[in-house]
Structures are given as structure tokens and as C-alpha cells.
Amino acid sequence: MAEQDLDAFRSELRVWLEQHVPADLSPENAANLADDERIRRLRAWQRTLADARWIGITWPREYGGRAAGIAEQIVYVEEMARARAPEIVGTLGIGIAGPPILAYGTDEQKRRFAHRILTAEDLWCFGFSEPGAGSDLASLRTTAVLDGDHFVVNGQKVWTTLGHHADWCMLLARTDPDTKRAKGISCLLVDMKSPGIEVRPLRQMTGDAEFNEMFFDNVRVPRANLLGELHEGWQIAVAALQNERGILYVVSMQILLKQARDRLIEMARARDAGRDPLLRQELARVYLGTEIFRLTCQRTLDKLLRMGMPGPEASIIKLHWTELTQAMPRVGMAMLGPAGLLYDTPAPAKKGNPQEFMQHGFLATPAASIASGTSEIMRGIIAMQVLGLPRGT
Numbered sequence: 001m002a003e004q005d006l007d008a009f010r011s012e013l014r015v016w017l018e019q020h021v022p023a024d025l026s027p028e029n030a031a032n033l034a035d036d037e038r039i040r041r042l043r044a045w046q047r048t049l050a051d052a053r054w055i056g057i058t059w060p061r062e063y064g065g066r067a068a069g070i071a072e073q074i075v076y077v078e079e080m081a082r083a084r085a086p087e088i089v090g091t092l093g094i095g096i097a098g099p100p101i102l103a104y105g106t107d108e109q110k111r112r113f114a115h116r117i118l119t120a121e122d123l124w125c126f127g128f129s130e131p132g133a134g135s136d137l138a139s140l141r142t143t144a145v146l147d148g149d150h151f152v153v154n155g156q157k158v159w160t161t162l163g164h165h166a167d168w169c170m171l172l173a174r175t176d177p178d179t180k181r182a183k184g185i186s187c188l189l190v191d192m193k194s195p196g197i198e199v200r201p202l203r204q205m206t207g208d209a210e211f212n213e214m215f216f217d218n219v220r221v222p223r224a225n226l227l228g229e230l231h232e233g234w235q236i237a238v239a240a241l242q243n244e245r246g247i248l249y250v251v252s253m254q255i256l257l258k259q260a261r262d263r264l265i266e267m268a269r270a271r272d273a274g275r276d277p278l279l280r281q282e283l284a285r286v287y288l289g290t291e292i293f294r295l296t297c298q299r300t301l302d303k304l305l306r307m308g309m310p311g312p313e314a315s316i317i318k319l320h321w322t323e324l325t326q327a328m329p330r331v332g333m334a335m336l337g338p339a340g341l342l343y344d345t346p347a348p349a350k351k352g353n354p355q356e357f358m359q360h361g362f363l364a365t366p367a368a369s370i371a372s373g374t375s376e377i378m379r380g381i382i383a384m385q386v387l388g389l390p391r392g393t
């Protein structure tokens, strides 16, 4: 897209956001709403975006997108952050489930699911990880056995983000019992209202309960809800995970990091923390880290714009982001001293004031080095696929 077209795109979006962002649903305000009410309000906000085609902008026009390119998507994320627009509740559907449905789905599946993902009429979750299968996902044991025109699913999933609100689940299950690894896994689109599914929320140390255990007891899933070919679900899982670690997520992460850094520095100024040489050093480290992160993102985005794929370098970004996002609340807590220990849990976390923001971040961000692939797995990918080092024993 030409520079002036991109400027016009930015202005159009900026004006629209000025007119439509609900002031009472900023990220801080939304965090204080009761869970069900927050999800209801966020679904309504996403519907407003969808009605104006301001969601899923890279999606094809026929499913409600704008067929936008990467450059517009970057502008989009920047403007949403600038406007302090509410969180997108259907991110998992738009960013992770939707693209494989568009790529591998039948026409019927695309018609049925795609638009409802954008409008947040359907929220999606991912039934990939199991108690014995996380990093080593190919060892999963949940089974789906064909019985006429249905699969019968049995097994357990865990860490299912949003499972308690989701309408649909993208589920990985073993359909060929004779194979043990990636071959023989299929990807099913499962209606979360199906009889036999039990969802048990897991409460985290922040007091929030964002993810769940899910149990499948003889759950019948129509064969028509098989995504892609039978026993060929692994490539779909890989595509979904690449989207999860995808670069456009990273642009949003870059913005969130910058916002967190600004709050940290604001707090440091208010507390005159710069007088403490150790804190001063930590603050400088965080500041420089976020600048280096920004430049690394730019370099990767440049490659993406020229070559279409970020490649394994996305793992460098995920790893660096994890380290920064964990470091900031650690420095914030060091500034707070003993007062940092006073935390009101399990009440909903109020992330509004700087102290609560740091406390919540301190308890929430250890998950960053596990979610979407652990830091050790990222280091393995960087070692082998970026640096070309030999596989360890």
C-alpha cells in the first residue's frame, strides 16, 4: 500500500475510534468488571468493530474482513493502542482458529464459522495441551473414534484459555490409535455445548481464573466438523501455533510493553527511585531492553513485509518479550518494598493504579515463559533453526 493510502487508512481508523471507543471499557475499567459482565461488554464492542469492518482486517472481504496487508495491520494495532481501545475478546478465534479454518475448512465450515468469529457471536478456545502433553504435544492421548457419521471423543485437556466462555473448541485428538506421534492426530471443531464436556476453571495466583481443565466423556462430534483430512491435524496445529507466535501478536506485545514501561517510569519518578543506584541500573536495563525489542521487531517486520513469513526469528521475539514482561513488575515490586506484599486476592485484580498494576503483573507474568511455547523450547528453536547448532542429545 502506498504511503499516502496508509496515512488515509490511519486517519479513517483514528476518527472512527474517537467516535466509538466506549470510555468506560478501557483495559483498566474492564479489569474491574465481574467476569461475565466483562465478556458480555467485550463481545458487544467486538460486534461494533465487526459491523464497521474494523476487526479481522486481513481476512477476505467475503467473510467480513478488508483483505488488508501487513502494513495496515501494523497501523491498526498502533491506532487501537493509541485510542486505548478495549481488549478484543475474540482474539483466539480471529488470530489462531480463524486462519486455519479459512485455509483448511470446507466451504460449509467457512460459511458457518468465519463471520461469527469476527462478530464474537462465537468465542473459541484451544484444546491442545493435556496433562502429559504440552511441549511434546504430539504425545497427546485424547481419542476420537469414528462411529458412523460421528466421532466419539474421550480424554482430558488442560490450560484451556477462555474454555469457560467459549462456544467452540479447536480440539486435537488421536484418531489413529496405532500411531503414537504426530501422524494419526486430527483436528475437530467441537461445539462446547455438546453433552459430555465438563469445564473446570483453574484459579491462578493472581486470583483470576482465565483457563481451565476440560474433560471429554463420550462426546459426539459430527464428522462434518473434522477440519482438514482425517489423521492430518498436525499440520493444522502447527499453523495455528505459528499464528499464536505470529508477528502481529508481537506488534501488540510491543505496544503493551511500552505502556508497561511508561507506567514503571512514571512510578519511579513519583517515588524518586532514581536515587537508588541499584534501581536506577534496573530501570536503565528495562528501558534499553524495550528499545532493543522495538528495533528487533522492526527488523523482523521488515523481513515479513519483504518475504511474507517471519521465520523462526519469531522465537527470538517471544523469548525477549517474555524476559522484559517479567522484568518490569519485578523492578516495580522492588520499588514498592514491603507494601508490594499487600495484595487483595481472590478479588478481581484492579489493574488501575500503578501499585496494583505492578503487583498483578508480578503474579501474572511467570506464565509468559510457559504459554505459547516455553522459553526453553524457544531457545531450542533459536539454537537449531536460527543459529544452526546441532540438536542436543
Ligand SMILES: Cc1cc2nc3c(=O)[nH]c(=O)nc-3n(C[C@H](O)[C@H](O)[C@H](O)COP(=O)(O)OP(=O)(O)OC[C@H]3O[C@@H](n4cnc5c(N)ncnc54)[C@H](O)[C@@H]3O)c2cc1C
Pocket: 125, 126, 127, 128, 129, 130, 131, 132, 133, 134, 135, 136, 158, 159, 160, 161, 162, 211, 367, 368, 370, 371, 372, 373, 374, 375, 376, 377, 380
Ligand atoms: C497462560 C497460559 C495459557 C495457555 N493456554 C492454552 C490454551 O488455550 N490451550 C492449550 O492447549 N494450552 C494452553 N496452554 C498450555 C501451554 O501450551 C503449555 O503449558 C506449554 O506448551 C508447556 O507445556 P507443559 O505445561 O505441559 O510443560 P512441559 O512441556 O511438561 O514442560 C515442563 C518443563 O520442561 C521443559 N521442557 C520440555 N521439553 C523440553 C525440551 N525439548 N527442551 C528443553 N526443555 C524442555 C519446559 O521448558 C518446562 O520448563 C497455556 C499455558 C499458559 C501458561
